[in-house]
Amino acid sequence: MGSLSSQKRMVVLVPYCFQGHMTPMLQLASILHSKGFSIVVAHTQFNSPNPVNHPEFIFHALPDQLDGFDTSFVNLLNVMEAINSNCGAPLVDYLVEIMKDKGQVISCIIYDAIMYFAEAVASQLNLPSIVLRTSGVVFMESFHDILRLHSQNRFPFPDSELENPVPGLDPLRFKDLPVPVSSVLPEKVIEFYESFINIRSSAAIIWNTTEVLENSALNQLHLHYKVPSFAIGPFHTMVPASSSTTSFLKEDRGCIAWLDKQAPNSVLYMSLGSLSTIDEKELQETAWGLANSDQPFLWVIRPSSVNESDWIEHLPEGFQEMVGDRGLIVKWAPQKEVLAHPAVGGFWSHCGWNSTLESICEAVPMICRPCFADQLVNSRYLNHVWKVGLELEQPSDRSVVEKTIRRLMVDNSEGKEMRQRMLDLKTQVESSVRKDGTSYNSLNDLTAFIASFP
Numbered sequence: 527m528g529s530l531s532s533q534k535r536m537v538v539l540v541p542y543c544f545q546g547h548m549t550p551m552l553q554l555a556s557i558l559h560s561k562g563f564s565i566v567v568a569h570t571q572f573n574s575p576n577p578v579n580h581p582e583f584i585f586h587a588l589p590d591q592l593d594g595f596d597t598s599f600v601n602l603l604n605v606m607e608a609i610n611s612n613c614g615a616p617l618v619d620y621l622v623e624i625m626k627d628k629g630q631v632i633s634c635i636i637y638d639a640i641m642y643f644a645e646a647v648a649s650q651l652n653l654p655s656i657v658l659r660t661s662g663v664v665f666m667e668s669f670h671d672i673l674r675l676h677s678q679n680r681f682p683f684p685d686s687e688l689e690n691p692v693p694g695l696d697p698l699r700f701k702d703l704p705v706p707v708s709s710v711l712p713e714k715v716i717e718f719y720e721s722f723i724n725i726r727s728s729a730a731i732i733w734n735t736t737e738v739l740e741n742s743a744l745n746q747l748h749l750h751y752k753v754p755s756f757a758i759g760p761f762h763t764m765v766p767a768s769s770s771t772t773s774f775l776k777e778d779r780g781c782i783a784w785l786d787k788q789a790p791n792s793v794l795y796m797s798l799g800s801l802s803t804i805d806e807k808e809l810q811e812t813a814w815g816l817a818n819s820d821q822p823f824l825w826v827i828r829p830s831s832v833n834e835s836d837w838i839e840h841l842p843e844g845f846q847e848m849v850g851d852r853g854l855i856v857k858w859a860p861q862k863e864v865l866a867h868p869a870v871g872g873f874w875s876h877c878g879w880n881s882t883l884e885s886i887c888e889a890v891p892m893i894c895r896p897c898f899a900d901q902l903v904n905s906r907y908l909n910h911v912w913k914v915g916l917e918l919e920q921p922s923d924r925s926v927v928e929k930t931i932r933r934l935m936v937d938n939s940e941g942k943e944m945r946q947r948m949l950d951l952k953t954q955v956e957s958s959v960r961k962d963g964t965s966y967n968s969l970n971d972l973t974a975f976i977a978s979f980p
Contacts, residue, residue, distance in 0.1 A: 536564040536630060537976065540637040540644040543573040545800035546878050547638050549772040550660045550734045553761035555583055560766050561973045568617055570609055572597060579771055586620055588613040599801055603718060606640055614643040621651055633979050645726045654979045657728045661879045662735050663743035664907060665900035668703055669723050670750060671695055676716055683707045697910040704899045725751060730975060734759035737964040738954045756972040760883040762862060763959050778856040781824055782863060788822055791871030794935055795864050797826035798876040802897040806833050808922045810842045815927025817845060821935045823853045865890050872934045877904040889952040891944045893930055895921050914948040
């Protein structure tokens with residue numbers, strides 16, 4: 527992994543420990559490494575990345591005291607709180623040891639917004655800090671409005687208002703906000719949101735986005751934050767080609783050989799990401815909608831993603847016999863490679879920000895089945911702003927599933943127009959990361975900004 531003594535100007539990265547956050551942080555690490563910085567990744571012991579995949583970085587595990595802790599999805603807020611309480615002191619101790627080496631210069635700490643303890647550590651050690659936002663800008667803007675609405679005692683919202691637009695956040699409706707708007711928000715949740723949007727003494731913000739997608743939101747952002755913002759995304763398009771996988775789960779590469787046998791633009795790729803879950807009824811209705819659509823599909827079903835199942839035992843009886851070789855089910859897939867495959871013509875997605883960017887960059891239109899958090903915001907933008915996705919309004923109705931798949935995948939005017947819009951969007955995003963594009967220039971500005979720290 528390299529020795530500290532051989533390295534000069536260093537950036538310390540502090541990622542959050544779940545896949546959707548770890549991936550962009552490691553991508554950013556590869557980007558900064560390619561710009562000449564030494565990289566230290568200070569991570570939790572829980573869900574730690576595999577150092578073998580990134581021998582060019584130094585990895586250091588921070589004791590997080592999560593052994594025996596409930597790390598399930600429903601307890602994530604407490605997981606975040608525990609990490610921020612437990613990891614600060616170990617990070618201080620580690621960085622002090624580095625700083626004793628006169629040959630080492632720590633330029634700054636870059637931390638995931640959820641890992642706000644790292645900003646306190648940076649302040650304590652008189653080091654600059656930069657916060658990384660792994661979501662889109664609109665998602666962050668929505669939090670400011672959630673807190674405003676909470677201060678006005680607007681929660682919970684009645685069903686009659688859910689379809690109404692959020693003032694100032696058009697086209698988002700109240701139902702698209704990344705919180706359960708039909709419920710009273712607990713004070714603990716509000717406290718987390720307030721902490722999440724607070725950048726404290728951080729010197730700048732890094733965004734995995736591009737002005738092509740979120741120019742107006744980036745401009746609005748400056749009303750809330752008076753520090754530089756660097757929109758240098760999509761990260762995955764700027765990572766050196768030699769970079770290794772960032773996936774926690776083993777990727778089933780056999781699906782690529784299966785895709786090689788399929789016709790161009792014929793396959794619907796389906797994945798709800800690394801955390802989202804569905805119930806048994808939705809799984810079965812999705813399966814029958816797929817079967818009745820007559821479209822080829824590659825379906826990622828994670829173990830435990832359906833009612834804590836071992837894998838696919840809840841699929842309806844007779845489904846696999848009915849679809850035969852027309853479908854392939856895997857536990858996990860090399861997603862960027864799948865989306866880039868010419869056989870793939872659509873992406874059934876939870877609309878996480880990484881998946882959204884990856885789909886746009888491969889010009890693959892989407893069927894949007896958001897589950898929580900920023901997925902709701904991203905889905906609305908895919909459908910009503912960029913117009914490159916279809917909202918799956920009733921995922922537990924097989925006839926709606928079948929109809930939505932056919933709208934996207936069958937060769938008709940709607941599918942063609944959506945595919946052309948996605949191709950146009952891909953072209954614009956590609957131009958932003960090329961020389962003199964907005965993301966390209968922003969990355970150069972970020973590099974200079976970090977190098978300017980004393």
